[in-house]
Amino acid sequence: MALYSEFETKTSYKYLKQIVNILYEPICILGGWAVYLTANDNFNKDQGRNYLGSRDIDLGFHINKNLHKVQLKNTTIAKSLSLLRKEGFKPLGFRYYKEIHYETGKELSPEEAKRTPTHNIFAMYVDPIVDEIHPSFHEVFGFTPADEQLLTPVFKDKQYRKELREFNKLLWIPTPEILLATKIKSVPNRTRDEKLVKDICDIYALGWYSGKKFQKIKSESRNHLNPEDLTKLQGMLKSEKEVFQKAQIAMDIDAETIKNLFENLIS
Numbered sequence: 001m002a003l004y005s006e007f008e009t010k011t012s013y014k015y016l017k018q019i020v021n022i023l024y025e026p027i028c029i030l031g032g033w034a035v036y037l038t039a040n041d042n043f044n045k046d047q048g049r050n051y052l053g054s055r056d057i058d059l060g061f062h063i064n065k066n067l068h069k070v071q072l073k074n075t076t077i078a079k080s081l082s083l084l085r086k087e088g089f090k091p092l093g094f095r096y097y098k099e100i101h102y103e104t105g106k107e108l109s110p111e112e113a114k115r116t117p118t119h120n121i122f123a124m125y126v127d128p129i130v131d132e133i134h135p136s137f138h139e140v141f142g143f144t145p146a147d148e149q150l151l152t153p154v155f156k157d158k159q160y161r162k163e164l165r166e167f168n169k170l171l172w173i174p175t176p177e178i179l180l181a182t183k184i185k186s187v188p189n190r191t192r193d194e195k196l197v198k199d200i201c202d203i204y205a206l207g208w209y210s211g212k213k214f215q216k217i218k219s220e221s222r223n224h225l226n227p228e229d230l231t232k233l234q235g236m237l238k239s240e241k242e243v244f245q246k247a248q249i250a251m252d253i254d255a256e257t258i259k260n261l262f263e264n265l266i267s
Contacts, residue, residue, distance in 0.1 A: 003197060009052075009053030009054065012033075012057060013053055015098070015124055019084070020167045023059075023083060023169075024076060026170045027059065028060030028151070028173075029057075030060045030129055030179075031054060032054025032056065032198060032202065035202040036052070037164070038173060038179060047252075051205055051209070052198065052250060058126075058127045060130075060148070060154065061076060061077040061129070062130070062152075062156075063131060065132050069140055072134055078141070088107065095125050097124060097125045098124045099113045099124075101121065101122075102119075102121065108121065128145055130147050132152070150174070150182050150185075153178065154172065154178060161175060161178075162174075176217050177212070177217050177220035177223070179202075179210075184203065184233050185229050187233055187237075188236045197247055198250070200243055200244070200247045200258065200262075201247050201250050218264070233262075
C-alpha cells in the first residue's frame with residue numbers, strides 16, 4: 001500500500017515542474033522531492049521501482065537579516081511568492097496552495113471548491129522555507145515563514161549543495177548529510193501521521209541510496225546536529241513501535257531492515 005496515492009504524487013510532481021519553470025535560477029528544492037532527486041536512481045537500480053514521491057513541494061530561500069524593508073521586497077523570495085500568486089497559488093498561513101479535483105485533476109476555483117465534497121479535493125501545498133527569519137518579514141509579507149538553519153551552509157558554501165539541471169533549470173539540492181540532518185531533526189516533532197512515516201522512509205533512503213556510504217553520511221550528518229537531536233530521535237522511536245511496520249508497507253522493505261539502520265544511525 002502506497003503512503004500517498006499515485007494521483008497525489010503525480011500531481012505534486014507535475015506542479016513541481018511547473019513551479020520550477022516559472023522561478024528564477026538557481027531554485028533550491030528541499031523535503032521529500034529533494035530526497036527523491038537524491039536517492040531515486042540508486043533506489044530504482046536496487047529495488048526495481050521508483051522511490052516514494054512527495055505530496056508537498058518545499059522551496060528553500062536565503063534571507064539576509066541585515067536588509068532594509070525596501071530591500072526585502074526585492075529579494076528572490078519576494079519575487080518567487082509573487083510568481084506563485086500569479087500562478088494561482090493562494091496563501092494560507094505560511095503555505096501556498098491550490099485545490100485540485102481528485103477525479104479530474106482540474107484546478108478548482110474557490111466557488112467550485114465550496115461545491116465539491118472535501119474527499120474529492122486534493123490540497124496541493126507549496127512551502128517556502130528560509131534559513132533565517134528577517135525581523136521585518138511578517139510586516140512585509142504578512143506571514144511568518146518556516147525556517148531551517150541548516151539551509152545556511154547550502155547557500156553559503158557549494159560543498160553543501162548538489163547542483164543539477166532538471167526540468168531545464170538549475171536546481172540546488174542540499175547534500176545528503178544536510179538532508180539527513182533535517183530529517184533527523186524533523187521526526188521528533190511529527191505527529192502520528194503519514195508525514196512521520198515518510199520521514200522514516202526518507203532517512204532510510206538517504207542512508208542507503210544517496211550515493212554516500214552509510215558510515216560517511218552518518219558521520220557527516222552529525223556535524224550538523226546537536227547530541228540531543230539524536231536523543232530525541234531515539235526517544236520518539238521507542239514510543240512509536242509501529243512506525244517501522246508502516247514504513248515497510250510504504251516502501252516494501254522489511255521492517256527489521258529499516259529498524260536496524262536506525263539503530264546503527266543512533267549508536
